[in-house]
Amino acid sequence: MHRLLRILVAGSILWSLPAHGAELRIGLAADVTSMDPHFLGIAPNINMAWHVFDALTHVDEDARLIPGLAVSWRAVDATTWEFRLRRGVRFHDGTELTAEDVVFSIERTFQVPNGQFRTFTQRIVGKEALDAHTLRLKTATPYAMVPYDLNSVFIVSRKAAARSGPEDFDSGKAMIGTGPFRFVRFARGDRVELARNDDYWGAQGGKSAAWEKVTFRIVPTDPARLAGLLSGDLDAIEQVPTADLPRIRRDARLQTAQKVSWRTIFFHLDQQHDRAPGLADKAGRSLARNPFRDLRVRRALSKAINRQAISERLMDGAALPASNLVSPPVFGYAPDLKPEPYDPDGAKRLLAEAGYPDGFAMTLSATNNRYVNDEQIAQAVAQMLARVGVRARVEVFPINAYLPKARKHEFAFAMLGWGSFSGDLALRTLVATPNPERGFGAWNWSGYSNPKVDELLERGFASVDEKRREALAREAMRLAMRDYAVIPLHHQIATWAMRKPLAYAPRTDEFTFAHRFQAR
């Protein structure tokens, strides 16, 4: 019996040793639905596409635009952009990248059935390849965001992807890109296997990655993903649950990497309607006016929230109190805005001034499966509001039921999280006056409308001078935040955990890139 046990224990040690050095096994938190890089614009799919494909423009770890397949770009005139392609870039099948592949990729975004990437290409009205490595793109009206939008358009090989459907990408037939990894295998719901591209243009003579082989395992259940790391099935995992952070830090075999994410958590307050669902006085009678339309009430609610306590205790330090709609490294962040200090007495005074000395009752809506600790945050905020006399009833929904309700304006005070690689893009979607023709305010659940903010954004998007655009974006951010268009809560801090001696260079866009893991 003892001998048997010894054999088993010895066997277990053999099994738990990390696999040979050239292979990396990463546990992903969300399912990759398709390999087609022009189909769904959801993070897991995009994360995978970045391994096999490139775009004309890339973003660095702070979400700032840097050259990708294009070495440079400039505005020839107000409606024409010229991109110079990198020379000598080869697809995985050996053919050279030319402007034709770029034109084909832009056109393909319109042809994929139910594809969602036309959002980034629909403003381009003309495409002209001046030569094999120079491309001119025209827009109907001045539009500064073309280089940003093209960061979302993956360049596929025209030769491999012509007349191919989503199935050809899933099978690998059309999975020919220029990225740091070649596609090997996609087992839906289970794993994606990649192999290093030794001819990667970004490697500059060296190796594109420390790993010859990479396996992404899809393990959405948090405890199972962590168990995979602890047992040695996985070398690294993303989205570490905050509650497990202390335990991982105590474990000598593991280490973590953290970076402030571009995802900001905030509350939308209905400022549009005279009556909003769930608003009442404490006896349950409906209110004569919607209190959220009063700036003093919005400020009072913001002052009532103890952001420091939420970030430090509820999030175990994995959050940064927010004053902006985008996090500090991101373009357009206004550094002069400071997070609202916790001031319950000031909040009470403001509420009394606004005519609510006894507070009121409201419903606080939130998700329970989308953002880190979302439901607990909602509960904590409700308790903080209770301290200044506002009785908030918390109702939570899974994201699939939550978003449709929010779009139908069924929430008066609702949590949302947003990641954007520039402040003006976030403002355009979240607080600009809703206007379908210009694509403004698609997620403006507050119904906030400030012509001055709209105008600053318009001017910024029409300006091809980045410095000026950033100044305008900051000004718009200041205006919207001083109006409490929304109440910002915190920026999430993304966490990766890995077995030593691995190290990860984290990114603010939360992507998990195999080529950013190193064995130290």
Next chain:
Amino acid sequence: MLSHIVRRVLQSFGVLAVMSLLVFAAVYAVGNPMDILVNPQSDQDEIARATAALGLDRPLLEQYFIFIKHASTGDLGRSFAFNVPAIGLILERMPATLELATAAMLIAVLLGIPLGLWAGLKPRSAAGRTIMAGSILGFSLPTFWVGLMLIMVFSVWLGWLPTSGRGSTTNLIGIPVSFLTLEGLRHLALPAANLALFNVSLLIRLTRSGTREALQQDYVRFARAKGLTETRIVGVHVLRNVLVPVVTVAGVEFGSVIAFAVVTESIFAWPGMGKLLIDSINVLDRPVIVGYLCIVVTLFVAINLFVDLLYSWLDPRVRPGEAR
């Protein structure tokens, strides 16, 4: 016998129609899938365009009739999230679930029946009592928790088995299976054990009570009086009678194991149909949800039919055509 089968098949079509309408309406009531699936950066026009492209802006009944029209030709629609035909998606995942469910039922039968028999034959022995106590645990512990404990003990502490996933598969007549390699079996072991636990307990209890009942029967006493060996009494006379209800329950349970493998598949990241269903519900991927349920209902009907046939073979008294 034939008319019996025909009647059952017709009934199942009715069930399918009612079920699909209910599911259709329920998913419709939750909301527009495009609100979740659309790229967050897209504007209102894009959301409206995507919604219209999938026909989701039309009235519920119209959408349902379009679905029925296509379904009658075997086309259950394209998945909103995967952009491939729903039926293919489900069938692609089916072998993983069937393999897991079969392994779980095998474990349940191979452990549950002998243990139940033992507990029934020697109810007052220490072993008998231990088996019964264990079966209570198997009944009452939640699958989710047991799954995590199995991972903690066997993968994290002991390091014997992998934590999750299916590992590499080999092709058996074109179907990917895990059970042919040691690697695959190691991946299969924990999820199958987790899924089997409830049914092991169920079969222990059924077999035990069946055995105790049978032992009191006249035919057993008569067999004893005739001087038959204990092995023959238990192995033939008792077991055969005990097996009739056990087969029925095991059959029905096989259906449930397939349908409710969801929890186990989620914990162990097993790429089966159940996990596909959960993922699809999360994004309101209606073609997959409806398709999955249609297939599961069909499976249930088929299994029940098979159980009926097996039942009549085990117990001649219930042969439908031969009732006197």
